[in-house]
Amino acid sequence: MLTGPIMVTSSQAEKIVLLLNEAFPSTHTFLNHKANKDYEFLFAVILSAQATDASVNQATSVLFKKYPNLLDYNDKNKDGILTCVKSVGLSNTKVKHILQTASILINQYHGKLPQDREELMKLPGVGFKTSGVVLGELYDYPLIPVDTHVYRISHRMGLVSNRLDPKKTEIALEKVFKEEANIHLHQRLILLGRTFCKAKKPDCLNCPVRDYCNFFKKNSKKEN
Ligand code: SF4
Structure with missing residues (x-):
């Protein structure tokens, strides 16, 4: 079992990225602005x-x-x-x-x-x-900024230690996902939060990354 800020292995992180890419093949910037401004x-x-x-x-x-x-x-x-x-x-x-x-x-x-x-x-x-x-959005820096969705998902899934604040969560996530850390992954995590991992009632049964989620595993055990 992993301890410290990072709670998943490299191969688990790679699989999560693949599943998110499949579930949300296209991503985009959520806030409108002119490309040259x-x-x-x-x-x-x-x-x-x-x-x-x-x-x-x-x-x-x-x-x-x-x-x-x-x-x-x-x-x-x-x-x-x-x-x-x-x-x-x-x-x-x-x-x-x-x-x-x-x-x-x-x-x-x-x-x-x-x-x-x-x-x-x-x-x-x-x-x-x-x-x-x-x-990340404008200049392709390899970052995973942590908003409310990314924070909730990271801790529910158990990607990083739940003792981390948003800033430390971002730093840990970038270590978890290594070269896959980028704004598209940030956008896909937000889409996951909006579509399946909602704050009030997560739709775990239909969630594409449920096999890698601590929250889902714990709740499945309770029900069995
Ligand atoms: S399985 Fe449930 S708690 Fe885990 S990421 Fe998916 S929706 Fe969220």
Whole structure:
């Protein structure tokens, strides 16, 4: 039996990846943004804290149309920006972070995003998870950012020790999946969480990775 932060073997991890690839053959970025506007993706991720991707996409479809340039994100437009994103919740704080971040990007980074996790995390509203999502989604960094779905699944399945916080969970997951660690695996875990491993009532009987899941094994034993 494995102890420490990593709780599955390399061959188990490989099998889990294969099963997830089969179950969810195509993946995509969940937050809409223009391909040539990386800052839009960052703003969408900032807006997504404690909000659904659908609600963020709805708000940004209006926001990004009304304010199509990074220079538009300034105090003069604050009220208009707030109106566009009010529905996602915590809008005052999120807009404050977006305006501060826009100013830093313009003044310190020539309007580009820094492609470095430490530098990204210095931006207002950008923590460990957000920086990982940005680097993984936009620049293919080999990361598995841990959101609520990835965290729940990792601990239910017993992929990593349940004593780990989200940051340590990400680091451990990247060791579990080694060269398979990437944003597509992150997206597939989210799809697994949305489709089968829901927070309230997981659909274990139909779940593609149930043979590798501690939660399923424990509950099957209880029923027998
Ligand atoms: S078997 Fe159940 S608990 Fe395990 S990952 Fe699948 S849905 Fe989640």
